[in-house]
Amino acid sequence: MTSHSFLSSLPSASESLASEKLGRDFFRQDTLTVSRELLGATLVFGPHRGIITETEAYIGRDDPACHAARGRTKRNAVMFEQAGLSYIYLIYGMYHCLNIVTEEEGFPAAVLIRGLHLTTPPQSHLDGPGKLCRELGLTREHNARDLTEEKDFYLLPAPSPLPHVTTPRIGISQGTDKLWRFAATPPY
DNA sequence: ACCCCGATCGTA
DNA sequence: ACGATCGGGGTT
Numbered sequence: 086m087t088s089h090s091f092l093s094s095l096p097s098a099s100e101s102l103a104s105e106k107l108g109r110d111f112f113r114q115d116t117l118t119v120s121r122e123l124l125g126a127t128l129v130f131g132p133h134r135g136i137i138t139e140t141e142a143y144i145g146r147d148d149p150a151c152h153a154a155r156g157r158t159k160r161n162a163v164m165f166e167q168a169g170l171s172y173i174y175l176i177y178g179m180y181h182c183l184n185i186v187t188e189e190e191g192f193p194a195a196v197l198i199r200g201l202h203l204t205t206p207p208q209s210h211l212d213g214p215g216k217l218c219r220e221l222g223l224t225r226e227h228n229a230r231d232l233t234e235e236k237d238f239y240l241l242p243a244p245s246p247l248p249h250v251t252t253p254r255i256g257i258s259q260g261t262d263k264l265w266r267f268a269a270t271p272p273y
Numbered sequence: 274a275c276c277c278c279g280a281t282c283g284t285a
Numbered sequence: 286a287c288g289a290t291c292g293g294g295g296t297t
Contacts, residue, residue, distance in 0.1 A: 143280070150280065159294095175291075175292060177279060178289075178291030179289070180281050180282070214280070215281045
């Protein structure tokens with residue numbers, strides 16, 4: 086390799102100031118790993134930025150709490166597609182929930198984003214998937230977006246692993262035996 | 274066409 | 286502890 090080609094492959098000064106967005110290979114990992122490693126990651130959506138502080142894993146046909154437990158439907162179809170896509174659905178007729186699809190294409194799984202520490206105005210702590218989507222303006226209109234390709238909807242890796250606790254998932258009636266909720270312990 | 278329920282939230 | 290509010294999914 087010539088010194089010129091080596092140098093041209095390095096990030097520019099301005100690029101090195103910001104981390105590179107998380108790509109396909111990250112989201113293709115097993116869902117529990119992605120759930121843990123998303124704690125401390127930065128969600129960017131338009132003008133909004135926030136540190137992810139709480140996640141839950143929903144994993145495949147054998148997870149009774151997973152929307153895809155009974156197969157593919159119009160609503161959950163994106164869960165069967167490529168890792169890194171957004172899965173956003175309406176819940177209780179009035180709130181939206183943001184998920185990121187994980188694992189190999191065809192294996193339905195996703196990480197629900199439940200908590201966000203906003204670093205842009207109003208710099209509030211958003212605890213709860215519905216509040217988070219309401220504040221950011223995320224709706225079903227933003228379903229099935231490819232977060233590894235979108236210009237203003239993506240994730241930046243956590244600078245370091247965040248200490249966290251592991252608990253059962255919230256708001257479900259089946260699958261409560263699984264410790265698939267991950268909540269970062271303050272300070273973030 | 275009908276019915277029940279839900280990965281929530283705010284108030285009581 | 287409970288009501289708001291409506292789309293999704295299964296059943297008739």
